[in-house]
Amino acid sequence: MTIQAGDSIPSAKLMQATAEGPKETTTEELFGGKTVVLFGVPGAFTPTCSAKHLPGYTENYEALKAKGADVIACMAVNDAFVMGAWGQAQGVADKLVMLADGSAEFTKKLGLELDLTARGLGVRCQRFALVAKNGKVTHVAVEAPGAFEVSKAEAILAAL
Template sequence: MPIQPGETIPSMKLTQGTPDGPRETSIDELFGGKTVVLFGVPGAFTPTCSARHLPGFVEHADALKAKGADVVACMAVNDAFVLDAWAKSQGVGDKIVMLADGAAELTKALGLELDLTARGLGVRCQRFALVAKDRKVAHIGVEAPGAFEVSRAEAVLGAL
Protein backbone atom coordinates (compact mmCIF):
# COMPACT_ATOMS: atom_id res chain seq x y z
CA MET A 1 0.00 0.00 0.00
CA PRO A 2 1.40 3.41 -0.89
CA ILE A 3 2.35 5.93 1.77
CA GLN A 4 -0.70 7.88 2.96
CA PRO A 5 -1.39 11.46 4.06
CA GLY A 6 -0.17 12.01 7.61
CA GLU A 7 2.64 9.44 7.29
CA THR A 8 6.30 10.46 7.35
CA ILE A 9 8.66 9.95 4.44
CA PRO A 10 11.47 7.76 5.78
CA SER A 11 15.00 9.08 6.27
CA MET A 12 17.06 7.69 3.42
CA LYS A 13 19.92 8.62 1.14
CA LEU A 14 19.48 9.30 -2.56
CA THR A 15 21.75 10.48 -5.32
CA GLN A 16 21.06 13.82 -6.91
CA GLY A 17 21.89 14.31 -10.56
CA THR A 18 23.71 17.63 -10.91
CA PRO A 19 25.68 19.34 -13.69
CA ASP A 20 28.80 18.63 -11.58
CA GLY A 21 28.03 14.93 -11.35
CA PRO A 22 26.27 12.76 -8.78
CA ARG A 23 25.86 14.14 -5.27
CA GLU A 24 24.59 12.17 -2.31
CA THR A 25 21.72 13.83 -0.51
CA SER A 26 19.22 12.78 2.13
CA ILE A 27 15.50 13.02 2.64
CA ASP A 28 16.20 14.92 5.86
CA GLU A 29 18.28 17.51 3.96
CA LEU A 30 15.76 17.92 1.13
CA PHE A 31 12.48 17.68 3.06
CA GLY A 32 13.29 18.79 6.60
CA GLY A 33 11.34 21.95 7.50
CA LYS A 34 10.23 22.46 3.89
CA THR A 35 7.21 22.01 1.68
CA VAL A 36 8.27 19.65 -1.10
CA VAL A 37 6.52 18.52 -4.25
CA LEU A 38 7.91 15.11 -5.18
CA PHE A 39 6.81 13.35 -8.33
CA GLY A 40 7.91 9.94 -9.44
CA VAL A 41 8.16 8.52 -12.93
CA PRO A 42 8.66 4.97 -14.21
CA GLY A 43 11.78 6.01 -16.10
CA ALA A 44 13.81 8.79 -17.63
CA PHE A 45 13.49 9.11 -21.41
CA THR A 46 10.29 7.06 -21.48
CA PRO A 47 7.40 8.38 -23.61
CA THR A 48 4.86 9.86 -21.15
CA CYS A 49 7.58 10.86 -18.69
CA SER A 50 9.46 12.81 -21.35
CA ALA A 51 6.55 14.19 -23.34
CA ARG A 52 4.19 15.16 -20.53
CA HIS A 53 5.15 14.48 -16.93
CA LEU A 54 8.54 16.18 -16.47
CA PRO A 55 7.76 18.99 -18.95
CA GLY A 56 4.59 19.85 -17.01
CA PHE A 57 6.53 20.29 -13.80
CA VAL A 58 9.21 22.35 -15.55
CA GLU A 59 6.50 24.56 -17.03
CA HIS A 60 4.68 24.99 -13.70
CA ALA A 61 7.68 25.06 -11.32
CA ASP A 62 7.38 28.79 -10.67
CA ALA A 63 3.63 28.51 -10.01
CA LEU A 64 4.22 25.59 -7.61
CA LYS A 65 6.80 27.65 -5.74
CA ALA A 66 4.46 30.66 -5.69
CA LYS A 67 1.86 28.43 -3.99
CA GLY A 68 4.30 27.40 -1.26
CA ALA A 69 6.59 24.66 -2.57
CA ASP A 70 10.16 25.21 -1.41
CA VAL A 71 11.44 22.34 -3.58
CA VAL A 72 10.10 20.53 -6.63
CA ALA A 73 11.78 17.16 -7.12
CA CYS A 74 11.56 14.33 -9.64
CA MET A 75 12.43 10.77 -8.61
CA ALA A 76 13.10 7.81 -10.88
CA VAL A 77 14.63 4.37 -10.55
CA ASN A 78 17.56 5.36 -12.74
CA ASP A 79 21.12 6.39 -11.95
CA ALA A 80 22.15 10.01 -11.44
CA PHE A 81 24.00 10.14 -14.78
CA VAL A 82 20.84 9.18 -16.68
CA LEU A 83 18.77 11.70 -14.72
CA ASP A 84 21.29 14.45 -15.39
CA ALA A 85 21.28 13.68 -19.12
CA TRP A 86 17.47 13.63 -19.11
CA ALA A 87 17.34 16.95 -17.23
CA LYS A 88 19.68 18.52 -19.81
CA SER A 89 17.63 17.18 -22.71
CA GLN A 90 14.43 18.58 -21.12
CA GLY A 91 15.83 22.01 -20.20
CA VAL A 92 15.20 21.48 -16.49
CA GLY A 93 17.94 23.85 -15.27
CA ASP A 94 17.55 24.56 -11.57
CA LYS A 95 13.73 24.30 -11.55
CA ILE A 96 13.58 20.63 -10.57
CA VAL A 97 15.83 18.58 -8.27
CA MET A 98 16.52 15.28 -10.02
CA LEU A 99 16.68 12.36 -7.56
CA ALA A 100 18.08 8.97 -8.51
CA ASP A 101 16.67 6.01 -6.58
CA GLY A 102 18.84 3.53 -8.45
CA ALA A 103 18.08 0.48 -6.31
CA ALA A 104 14.41 1.49 -5.76
CA GLU A 105 14.99 1.68 -2.01
CA LEU A 106 12.91 4.82 -1.39
CA THR A 107 10.39 3.69 -3.99
CA LYS A 108 9.85 0.44 -2.05
CA ALA A 109 9.83 2.22 1.33
CA LEU A 110 7.02 4.44 0.00
CA GLY A 111 5.10 1.40 -1.28
CA LEU A 112 5.26 2.76 -4.82
CA GLU A 113 7.18 0.05 -6.66
CA LEU A 114 6.02 -1.21 -10.03
CA ASP A 115 7.37 -4.53 -11.29
CA LEU A 116 8.03 -4.19 -15.00
CA THR A 117 10.40 -7.16 -15.17
CA ALA A 118 8.22 -8.88 -17.78
CA ARG A 119 8.78 -5.84 -20.03
CA GLY A 120 12.55 -5.88 -19.48
CA LEU A 121 12.58 -2.85 -17.18
CA GLY A 122 12.90 -4.43 -13.71
CA VAL A 123 11.40 -2.77 -10.65
CA ARG A 124 10.43 0.84 -11.30
CA CYS A 125 8.48 3.58 -9.59
CA GLN A 126 4.76 4.06 -10.10
CA ARG A 127 3.75 7.38 -11.58
CA PHE A 128 2.80 9.59 -8.63
CA ALA A 129 3.01 13.07 -7.13
CA LEU A 130 2.93 14.07 -3.49
CA VAL A 131 3.18 17.15 -1.34
CA ALA A 132 5.12 16.79 1.91
CA LYS A 133 5.47 19.31 4.71
CA ASP A 134 8.50 18.67 6.93
CA ARG A 135 8.57 15.05 5.66
CA LYS A 136 4.87 14.42 6.41
CA VAL A 137 2.71 13.61 3.41
CA ALA A 138 -0.06 16.19 3.01
CA HIS A 139 -1.32 14.95 -0.37
CA ILE A 140 -0.57 12.05 -2.70
CA GLY A 141 -1.88 11.05 -6.10
CA VAL A 142 -0.91 7.65 -7.51
CA GLU A 143 -1.87 6.89 -11.09
CA ALA A 144 -3.83 3.86 -12.18
CA PRO A 145 -1.96 1.84 -14.83
CA GLY A 146 -1.82 3.81 -18.08
CA ALA A 147 -3.41 6.93 -16.56
CA PHE A 148 -1.99 10.45 -16.33
CA GLU A 149 -4.32 12.61 -14.25
CA VAL A 150 -3.60 12.80 -10.50
CA SER A 151 0.18 13.17 -10.79
CA ARG A 152 0.16 16.04 -13.29
CA ALA A 153 1.64 19.37 -12.23
CA GLU A 154 -1.79 20.97 -12.63
CA ALA A 155 -3.31 18.47 -10.16
CA VAL A 156 -0.57 19.24 -7.63
CA LEU A 157 -1.17 22.96 -8.04
CA GLY A 158 -4.77 22.33 -7.02
CA ALA A 159 -3.62 20.42 -3.94
CA LEU A 160 -1.22 23.09 -2.65
Protein backbone atom coordinates (compact mmCIF):
# COMPACT_ATOMS: atom_id res chain seq x y z
CA MET A 1 0.00 0.00 0.00
CA THR A 2 1.23 3.49 -0.85
CA ILE A 3 2.28 5.67 2.07
CA GLN A 4 -0.34 8.24 3.08
CA ALA A 5 -0.50 11.44 5.11
CA GLY A 6 -0.54 10.46 8.78
CA ASP A 7 1.71 7.42 8.27
CA SER A 8 5.15 7.16 9.84
CA ILE A 9 8.21 6.98 7.61
CA PRO A 10 9.30 3.32 7.59
CA SER A 11 12.68 2.31 8.94
CA ALA A 12 15.25 1.80 6.18
CA LYS A 13 18.87 2.35 5.25
CA LEU A 14 19.88 4.60 2.38
CA MET A 15 23.26 5.55 0.95
CA GLN A 16 24.88 8.91 0.23
CA ALA A 17 28.02 9.69 -1.72
CA THR A 18 30.66 11.50 0.33
CA ALA A 19 34.28 12.51 -0.29
CA GLU A 20 35.27 9.44 1.77
CA GLY A 21 33.04 7.10 -0.24
CA PRO A 22 29.47 5.83 0.19
CA LYS A 23 27.98 6.49 3.63
CA GLU A 24 24.96 4.75 5.10
CA THR A 25 22.21 6.80 6.69
CA THR A 26 18.96 5.67 8.25
CA THR A 27 15.50 7.11 7.88
CA GLU A 28 15.52 7.69 11.63
CA GLU A 29 18.61 9.92 11.27
CA LEU A 30 17.24 11.70 8.23
CA PHE A 31 13.66 12.34 9.39
CA GLY A 32 13.94 12.43 13.19
CA GLY A 33 13.10 15.83 14.69
CA LYS A 34 13.07 17.59 11.32
CA THR A 35 10.77 18.76 8.57
CA VAL A 36 11.89 16.93 5.46
CA VAL A 37 10.88 17.32 1.84
CA LEU A 38 11.69 14.09 0.02
CA PHE A 39 11.15 13.72 -3.69
CA GLY A 40 11.71 10.56 -5.65
CA VAL A 41 12.51 10.12 -9.31
CA PRO A 42 12.59 7.10 -11.63
CA GLY A 43 16.29 7.58 -12.29
CA ALA A 44 19.30 9.86 -12.17
CA PHE A 45 20.31 11.46 -15.46
CA THR A 46 16.91 10.74 -17.04
CA PRO A 47 15.21 13.47 -19.13
CA THR A 48 12.39 14.88 -16.95
CA CYS A 49 14.32 14.22 -13.75
CA SER A 50 17.37 16.14 -14.99
CA ALA A 51 15.63 18.90 -16.93
CA LYS A 52 12.78 19.72 -14.54
CA HIS A 53 12.38 17.78 -11.30
CA LEU A 54 15.81 18.13 -9.64
CA PRO A 55 16.48 21.66 -10.95
CA GLY A 56 13.12 22.84 -9.59
CA TYR A 57 14.11 21.86 -6.06
CA THR A 58 17.55 23.42 -6.41
CA GLU A 59 16.06 26.67 -7.73
CA ASN A 60 13.42 26.74 -4.96
CA TYR A 61 15.81 25.75 -2.17
CA GLU A 62 15.66 29.08 -0.33
CA ALA A 63 11.86 29.29 -0.59
CA LEU A 64 11.47 25.72 0.72
CA LYS A 65 13.79 26.49 3.64
CA ALA A 66 11.87 29.71 4.36
CA LYS A 67 8.64 27.65 4.54
CA GLY A 68 10.17 25.38 7.19
CA ALA A 69 11.99 22.58 5.38
CA ASP A 70 15.07 21.54 7.35
CA VAL A 71 16.16 18.97 4.76
CA ILE A 72 15.41 18.66 1.05
CA ALA A 73 16.32 15.25 -0.30
CA CYS A 74 16.21 13.56 -3.69
CA MET A 75 15.97 9.77 -3.92
CA ALA A 76 16.27 7.30 -6.76
CA VAL A 77 16.81 3.59 -7.19
CA ASN A 78 20.42 4.09 -8.21
CA ASP A 79 23.72 3.60 -6.38
CA ALA A 80 25.42 6.26 -4.28
CA PHE A 81 28.09 6.88 -6.92
CA VAL A 82 25.48 7.66 -9.58
CA MET A 83 23.49 9.89 -7.22
CA GLY A 84 26.66 11.74 -6.22
CA ALA A 85 27.70 12.25 -9.85
CA TRP A 86 24.21 13.42 -10.79
CA GLY A 87 24.19 15.91 -7.93
CA GLN A 88 27.57 17.24 -9.06
CA ALA A 89 26.46 17.47 -12.70
CA GLN A 90 23.33 19.36 -11.61
CA GLY A 91 25.20 21.79 -9.34
CA VAL A 92 23.32 20.71 -6.22
CA ALA A 93 26.33 21.53 -3.98
CA ASP A 94 25.26 21.22 -0.34
CA LYS A 95 21.64 22.22 -0.92
CA LEU A 96 20.02 18.84 -1.55
CA VAL A 97 20.72 15.49 0.03
CA MET A 98 21.15 12.93 -2.75
CA LEU A 99 19.93 9.53 -1.51
CA ALA A 100 20.52 6.18 -3.16
CA ASP A 101 18.02 3.37 -2.62
CA GLY A 102 20.03 0.89 -4.68
CA SER A 103 17.90 -2.19 -4.04
CA ALA A 104 14.57 -0.30 -3.86
CA GLU A 105 14.14 -1.43 -0.24
CA PHE A 106 12.86 1.93 1.01
CA THR A 107 10.90 2.55 -2.20
CA LYS A 108 9.04 -0.74 -1.68
CA LYS A 109 8.36 0.08 1.99
CA LEU A 110 6.79 3.35 0.79
CA GLY A 111 4.68 1.38 -1.72
CA LEU A 112 6.10 3.51 -4.54
CA GLU A 113 7.93 0.95 -6.67
CA LEU A 114 7.54 1.06 -10.44
CA ASP A 115 8.34 -2.06 -12.46
CA LEU A 116 10.08 -0.96 -15.65
CA THR A 117 11.63 -4.36 -16.32
CA ALA A 118 9.93 -4.59 -19.72
CA ARG A 119 11.78 -1.40 -20.71
CA GLY A 120 15.14 -2.73 -19.46
CA LEU A 121 15.19 -0.54 -16.34
CA GLY A 122 14.24 -2.98 -13.58
CA VAL A 123 12.35 -1.83 -10.50
CA ARG A 124 12.44 1.92 -10.05
CA CYS A 125 10.74 4.57 -7.93
CA GLN A 126 7.58 6.34 -9.01
CA ARG A 127 7.86 10.10 -9.36
CA PHE A 128 6.63 11.53 -6.04
CA ALA A 129 7.20 14.09 -3.32
CA LEU A 130 6.32 14.04 0.35
CA VAL A 131 6.65 16.23 3.40
CA ALA A 132 7.33 14.65 6.78
CA LYS A 133 7.55 16.31 10.18
CA ASN A 134 9.47 14.36 12.82
CA GLY A 135 9.03 11.14 10.83
CA LYS A 136 5.29 11.55 10.23
CA VAL A 137 4.03 12.19 6.69
CA THR A 138 1.96 15.37 6.41
CA HIS A 139 1.66 15.47 2.61
CA VAL A 140 2.30 13.00 -0.19
CA ALA A 141 1.90 13.49 -3.94
CA VAL A 142 2.42 10.70 -6.46
CA GLU A 143 2.47 11.43 -10.17
CA ALA A 144 0.33 9.59 -12.69
CA PRO A 145 2.48 7.77 -15.27
CA GLY A 146 4.20 10.30 -17.52
CA ALA A 147 2.94 13.30 -15.52
CA PHE A 148 4.93 16.03 -13.80
CA GLU A 149 2.62 18.29 -11.79
CA VAL A 150 1.96 17.31 -8.18
CA SER A 151 5.55 16.45 -7.18
CA LYS A 152 7.34 19.50 -8.54
CA ALA A 153 8.89 21.98 -6.12
CA GLU A 154 6.25 24.63 -6.68
CA ALA A 155 3.47 22.21 -5.69
CA ILE A 156 5.35 21.21 -2.53
CA LEU A 157 5.93 24.86 -1.65
CA ALA A 158 2.16 25.32 -1.69
CA ALA A 159 1.76 22.25 0.57
CA LEU A 160 4.23 23.55 3.15
